[in-house]
Amino acid sequence: MSNEIQKTLTAAILKLLRPLVRLLLRNGMSYGDFADLSRWVFMDVAEKEFTLPERKQSVSRISVITGLTRKEVSRLQKIETPDDSAIAQQYNRAARVIAGWLRDSRFHTSKGTPAELSFDSGVDSFTALAKEHSGDIPPRAILDELLRVGTVEQNEDGNIRLLMEAFVPRTGEKDKLHILGTDVHLLLSTIDHNLRLGDSDPRYQRKVAYDNLPEEALPRFREMSAKKAQALLVELDRHLSAQDRDLNPKVKGSGRKQAGIGIYYFEQDMASDD
Known part of the structure; x- marks a missing residue:
């Protein structure tokens, strides 16, 4: 990895981690707990996604890829997969x-x-x-x-x-945290795909944003964006649901894929560290 790529990746990770760490601390998760989870994920991704062609993944190779010791890799492989x-x-x-x-x-x-x-x-x-x-x-x-x-x-x-045009829990922290894990995972997966294959097989990834807006401009934009986004999602849902084999068993085709579109609204104070 070149020095410039390393610097850019480090800066991106710091931005990504800041809101995540804020959420973890607010919910009582310590650095030690987070580090343990991170080690397990490093092992799991290396084991499942970084294999060599026609070769079984080994503890030694996982150790080389992740920087974890062989003893630590073996220990992590015995841990039951976290499941929700x-x-x-x-x-x-x-x-x-x-x-x-x-x-x-x-x-x-x-x-x-x-x-x-x-x-x-x-x-x-x-x-x-x-x-x-x-x-x-x-x-x-x-x-x-x-x-x-x-x-x-x-x-x-x-x-x-x-009461609401989507299943977005208004109560229950557990349910909201599940949505966090699911939606952020999908967004990061799309970004990763575009970094690897964006020239040949790009996936749609866009946003519109301005950084010198008065507070008075935001309520109208929140309302307008929510209304237009919901209308688009309903239209796309009609199309996708007609192709889903759980809902329409007569639909033919090979393989099993998940596909969709995610839309989110954001705003922040430009004086913040984020």
Whole structure:
């Protein structure tokens, strides 16, 4: 690695780590805990993604790539993989139900907006919605989760009303932290792909930003960007959902891929260190 690349990478990592460390400290994670996780990830990535063609990855090669001792590599390989698959499944199924509610006209009002739904009365009920879009997760479990995170509310008549146009938990730090891990992972994976293959196989990665804006300009931009971004996501969701084989088993094709678009809003004080 050239000296210039090293300097640029170091500066980028420092920028990346600052908000992450802020979050870790706020949630009580020490440097030691973070270092332990980092060592495990270094070992795991080297073991799975930096193999030589037609050769089994060895402890010695992992040690050379990562700088970890062979003893440390062997110890880390015995540690059970950190796993939040249960949270991921819960998040994905709930998000699918919300997306289905937004795009499926059977669950809309005459004006084309998401309707209030009874829990289990008829083909346009919440139960029907959940059964179609959440797989084998019971509708009551999906409803309980959506109520818990504040995405829907249930009125005195038992009807269910959508409060947010996406599954973004308003309560529950655990759920929000899961989204952090998932979304930042996907963004970094796209950046890594473009650094490696951007000339031949680029993935869309853009932003628009200005750095001398008055505070008074931001509320309007927040509102406008949220409205336009949501409309775009709903349109793209309609297209992708029609190709998803979980929702449409008759769709043919090879392999199994995940693809999507992520949109985020940001603002910061230019006097800060970030």
